[in-house]
Amino acid sequence: MLKTNQLIKIFKTDEIETTALNKVDLEVQKGEFIAIMGPSGCGKSTLLNIVGLLDNPTSGELYFNDTEVSKFKEKQRTELRKGNIGFVFQSFNLIDELTVYENVELPLLYLKVSASERKQKVETVLDRMKIAHRRKHFPQQLSGGQQQRVAIARAVVANPKLILADEPTGNLDSGNGEEVMKLLSELNKEGTTIVMVTHSPSDAEYAHRIVQLFDGHIVTENIKRIL
Numbered sequence: 001m002l003k004t005n006q007l008i009k010i011f012k013t014d015e016i017e018t019t020a021l022n023k024v025d026l027e028v029q030k031g032e033f034i035a036i037m038g039p040s041g042c043g044k045s046t047l048l049n050i051v052g053l054l055d056n057p058t059s060g061e062l063y064f065n066d067t068e069v070s071k072f073k074e075k076q077r078t079e080l081r082k083g084n085i086g087f088v089f090q091s092f093n094l095i096d097e098l099t100v101y102e103n104v105e106l107p108l109l110y111l112k113v114s115a116s117e118r119k120q121k122v123e124t125v126l127d128r129m130k131i132a133h134r135r136k137h138f139p140q141q142l143s144g145g146q147q148q149r150v151a152i153a154r155a156v157v158a159n160p161k162l163i164l165a166d167e168p169t170g171n172l173d174s175g176n177g178e179e180v181m182k183l184l185s186e187l188n189k190e191g192t193t194i195v196m197v198t199h200s201p202s203d204a205e206y207a208h209r210i211v212q213l214f215d216g217h218i219v220t221e222n223i224k225r226i227l
Helices: 044-051 074-081 100-110 115-128 144-156 174-189
Strands: 002-012 017-028 033-037 059-064 085-089 162-166 193-197 209-214 217-223
Touching: 002 044, 017 044, 017 217, 033 044, 033 174, 044 059, 044 162, 044 193, 085 144, 100 115, 100 144, 115 144, 144 174, 162 174, 174 193
Parallel strands: 033 193, 033 209, 085 162, 162 193
Antiparallel strands: 002 017, 002 059, 209 217
């Protein structure tokens, strides 16, 4: 599903040049659950942003479903993301002015899904995430665990092939964090590919494979279990 070849990302300012990713080779098979770990500043989130088509690499190749996409323009990346990739962030990234229902519905509006189908999909995923009773509430009226369940609902409502999760339990207590990881694990067992950045060894235990990054390099890969 995903493949990088000699991926390099360099950030430049007037005085400083920083290599965030240095010749990264990574392959993610359909249906895998991969955890990317490493110290702060090692390139984890940069890698996630590139494979999530939020940014382009400085050089190297990125394949998404066998299509080379590393030089796609922003509009092309946006079109490819729609319906294919769902994002779950540490900070939830919900829109405060929208209700729970409206936040989850948003990706379907972008995809121009009909009103009746939107309603069915949103209601189904809210029930699944056990947040339907909060459908009319606004994000700031929810607990952190509830907000992350809404964020996951929004990420999966369009049935994406890939979910990218950046520290999905980082702002949660251990109980809510475990609940979120179980949800992600269930989605993976149903066929969704998941790539997760995490500092948490316990969260990484849910993955099939743990990739360790250090100074922009992949230093180790630990295959925990075969699909």
